[in-house]
Amino acid sequence: MEYALDNVHLAPHPIARTQATAARLLRAGAIVLAAPALTTALIPSQKGERCDHCHRAPAEGRRLSKCTGCAAFWYCGTACQTKQWHAHHRRICRRYNSYAASPEWQAMPPEQRTDALLLSQLLLEAFPKDEFDIAGAARRSDAVAHFFDLRKGPVVPDSAARIPLCRPSGAAAAPQDIVEDVFARFGNNNFVVQSHLNAYAHGVFPLASRVFNHSCVPNCVPKYIITPTELVTMEIVALRDVDPGEELTLPYLDPALPFDIRQRALQESYGFACNCALCTFQRAASPLPPLPAAPAQLAALETRLCQYVSAHVLQLDPSAPPPVSTGADAFSSLPRAVLPLLGAGYLPALSERFSQASHEGPYDQALPIGRVLLALYAVLYPPNYPQIGLHALELAKTAWNATVADARPGADMQRLEDAARHYLALAARVLGTYGPEGDAGGPLEELRALRELLA
Numbered sequence: 001m002e003y004a005l006d007n008v009h010l011a012p013h014p015i016a017r018t019q020a021t022a023a024r025l026l027r028a029g030a031i032v033l034a035a036p037a038l039t040t041a042l043i044p045s046q047k048g049e050r051c052d053h054c055h056r057a058p059a060e061g062r063r064l065s066k067c068t069g070c071a072a073f074w075y076c077g078t079a080c081q082t083k084q085w086h087a088h089h090r091r092i093c094r095r096y097n098s099y100a101a102s103p104e105w106q107a108m109p110p111e112q113r114t115d116a117l118l119l120s121q122l123l124l125e126a127f128p129k130d131e132f133d134i135a136g137a138a139r140r141s142d143a144v145a146h147f148f149d150l151r152k153g154p155v156v157p158d159s160a161a162r163i164p165l166c167r168p169s170g171a172a173a174a175p176q177d178i179v180e181d182v183f184a185r186f187g188n189n190n191f192v193v194q195s196h197l198n199a200y201a202h203g204v205f206p207l208a209s210r211v212f213n214h215s216c217v218p219n220c221v222p223k224y225i226i227t228p229t230e231l232v233t234m235e236i237v238a239l240r241d242v243d244p245g246e247e248l249t250l251p252y253l254d255p256a257l258p259f260d261i262r263q264r265a266l267q268e269s270y271g272f273a274c275n276c277a278l279c280t281f282q283r284a285a286s287p288l289p290p291l292p293a294a295p296a297q298l299a300a301l302e303t304r305l306c307q308y309v310s311a312h313v314l315q316l317d318p319s320a321p322p323p324v325s326t327g328a329d330a331f332s333s334l335p336r337a338v339l340p341l342l343g344a345g346y347l348p349a350l351s352e353r354f355s356q357a358s359h360e361g362p363y364d365q366a367l368p369i370g371r372v373l374l375a376l377y378a379v380l381y382p383p384n385y386p387q388i389g390l391h392a393l394e395l396a397k398t399a400w401n402a403t404v405a406d407a408r409p410g411a412d413m414q415r416l417e418d419a420a421r422h423y424l425a426l427a428a429r430v431l432g433t434y435g436p437e438g439d440a441g442g443p444l445e446e447l448r449a450l451r452e453l454l455a
């Protein structure tokens with residue numbers, strides 16, 4: 001199989017079959033590859049909220065129109081409806097409601113319903129005339145050819161192989177071996193489609209799946225471009241400058257998840273043991289020492305973490321000198337004393353505390369919590385990872401809110417404004433690298449608005 005890839009070479013890989021390497025110097029923010037979707041399906045909570053074809057949410061004052069046949073698919077216009085009708089919907093429109101009312105469908109959890117529909121659609125698109133000939137289907141469409149060139153995931157449990165399908169009436173049912181052949185590639189290849197990091201659909205993007213391996217210290221991330229009347233496109237963005245010949249990797253899961261959870265998920269869903277630099281570091285550090293029970297001791301560890309990050313990774317405060325990087329990954333020279341902060345439970349609890357304080361106030365008190373969270377993100381995520389940018393934006397908004405809502409005699413307005421500007425500049429750098437994606441508005445718009453307030 002030949003791939004027309006300008007920025008990427010496919011080179012052999014001892015375990016993962018192939019790896020993508022940079023064909024030339026790729027700068028931070030470069031779009032390494034644009035991969036169109038073969039098919040997508042909205043998650044249940046988004047049905048009726050977005051167009052089932054192009055995923056646009058209706059503009060204010062506008063409504064989506066329902067398919068008059070099944071009243072279960074929604075479109076932003078006739079162009080989208082016509083495209084989806086011809087792609088697959090005409091064959092299942094009449095069957096959809098009895099399918100969705102069936103006990104098998106009702107028994108499925110929401111994510112599995114999305115995958116069941118995705119599987120039904122993919123079979124309809126790959127075999128429009130019910131001929132069920134994989135070689136013939138691959139000859140007709142590059143995307144289908146790329147899909148059948150994907151690796152299968154670990155063994156599919158029997159129950160999952162019998163996932164209920166929405167089948168067209170009066171047509172030959174896809175043979176079970178073909179259904180299983182297709183479904184076996186779902187768990188380790190498909191993507192959760194997001195807008196501003198909020199999941200809203202599942203999608204099959206065969207070219208991206210064929211090309212990129214995983215790392216918990218990735219140098220690229222996917223983002224999703226919503227275009228009227230088109231299926232969503234995935235763009236792979238470089239997070240930093242990548243030298244020619246370096247492997248290009250994506251995160252298959254959130255690198256900030258605890259080490260053992262990442263390992264288990266990668267083994268169960270993707271069939272490999274991750275040996276990236278972060279996993280190697282965390283494997284050597286296991287088992288982690290427990291978190292101290294005394295609040296003062298915990299606070300001392302948090303201070304130590306922030307000192308390390310300020311000195312070597314990221315300027316946490318406007319008045320601090322720029323960090324002196326060690327040149328290695330941020331976690332590799334982490335002081336042993338702060339290892340308890342990498343334990344399961346600490347990050348989610350800290351994130352919850354920040355979220356609560358930054359929404360309810362007092363905002364000034366949310367800032368030190370958010371600063372520790374930023375330090376932890378700077379250790380666990382690679383530079384320019386979008387979560388760092390979104391969190392820096394939240395910190396900037398929290399500091400600005402503190403200047404407005406917490407205004408009181410003696411409050412240090414200048415310090416708060418300086419903090420807001422500092423976090424805003426960080427957010428702009430990171431989110432600027434990630435670039436526009438997803439729904440209109442969103443973080444880049446919020447950045448612009450806050451910049452005007454601070455001018």
Ligand SMILES: C[S@@+](CC[C@H](N)C(=O)[O-])C[C@H]1O[C@@H](n2cnc3c(N)ncnc32)[C@H](O)[C@@H]1O
Nearest residue numbers: 015016017018151188209210212213214270272
């Ligand atoms: C989305 S595909 C990636 C493309 C893959 N190289 C190929 O040739 O199709 C996912 C599969 O690639 C392999 N893989 C991806 N990242 C890996 C890694 N870091 N180490 C070992 N295998 C990996 C696993 O077999 C996984 O199920």
